[in-house]
Amino acid sequence: MKKIVLIITLFLICILSGIVFAQKADYVNKNYNAHNIKNILVAVTVPQGANVFDDYATIKIEDDIKEAFSNDTNIHITMMDDVISQINRDNNIDIIQLTKTDPQTANQYFVKYAAPYDTALEVDVLDYSNGKSYVGANSYNTTEYQNVTATDSYGNITNVTVPQTVTHNIPAHYVGNATVGLNFTLRDMSTNQVIFARKEIRTRDNDAFNTAACESIAKRIVNNYVNNTIDMIKK
Known part of the structure; x- marks a missing residue:
């Protein structure tokens, strides 16, 4: 119970304030049995200080995650935003506001609604920008x-x-570029163990200075991580 509260609290910190957590670095918990992972709760957030120029970056990345996981029908994912909406709808409350005024009661709601999920995937958008x-x-x-x-x-x-x-x-002269940086952390909901974490930052030349390059890079990063996660679960 306490571990679930801790994970939910981490999610809320990301949503409410942000955590400042390339190139690519991985951590895989080789002692964890990933075969039983079936239901994943996903939160995509923008930490404070992140270099994100696109207001819709999190929505686009959520869509990429949904699409990537759809390749395996044995793994079910739910977005944290959907859980928050369900809590608000079922209980006629504003759960985000309640975390500020009565965090203990808010945690009780989250623990109840987090029960169906065995793991939590936190995705921090560190960079999503055009530059030169x-x-x-x-x-x-x-x-x-x-x-x-x-x-x-x-x-x-x-x-x-x-x-x-x-x-x-x-x-x-100056050369335009697009940069996307994502930090993934997959945790066990019961024990808070980190199962599979990855931080990846990619930069690509982008003289057009538009969002298309960032979208393409983000999709590639997401697909790679999700495919590796699915492979880990199936091993």
């Missing part, structure tokens, strides 16, 4: 071949091909 990088002036050489007219030792005029080194100068 400065590239200093540089140059490179290529070899080009030109036909020239020459006179041989007998006085005959002939055409020959000779190599020439050509230097290309590139002025200093």
Whole structure:
């Protein structure tokens, strides 16, 4: 019971205030038996200080998670936002407001509604932004071949091909890029053990400066993590 309260509290801290938690780093609890994981409660949040420019980033990432997990019908996921809506609807309350005024009662509601879930997946959106990088002036050489007219030792005029080194100068400039950073933590609801955690940050050139590049990167990161999670459960 206390462990479930702790996990729910962690979820709420993310939702209410945020936790400041590339490149890729994994942690897998090899002593944990993941075969029995069936029902996962998922919370996608933006920690304080995160570099997120898209107001709909969490919704897009939630959709990516749902789609990725839909490939395995034996694993059922529910979004924390849906659980919050259900608590509010069933009890005619504002559970987020109640966590501020009466956290003990709020925790009791969360423990009750968290009972069907064996694990909790926390996803922190650390970065979801477009930016630019400065590239200093540089140059490179290529070899080009030109036909020239020459006179041989007998006085005959002939055409020959000779190599020439050509230097290309590139002025200093900025290159646009898109960056997405996500931190995943899958925990056991009863024991609070971390089962599978990953922090991954990817940057891609993006001269268009639009959201499409971030969406593509986020989808790739989510798919990789979810596929690895499914594989871990099936082993």
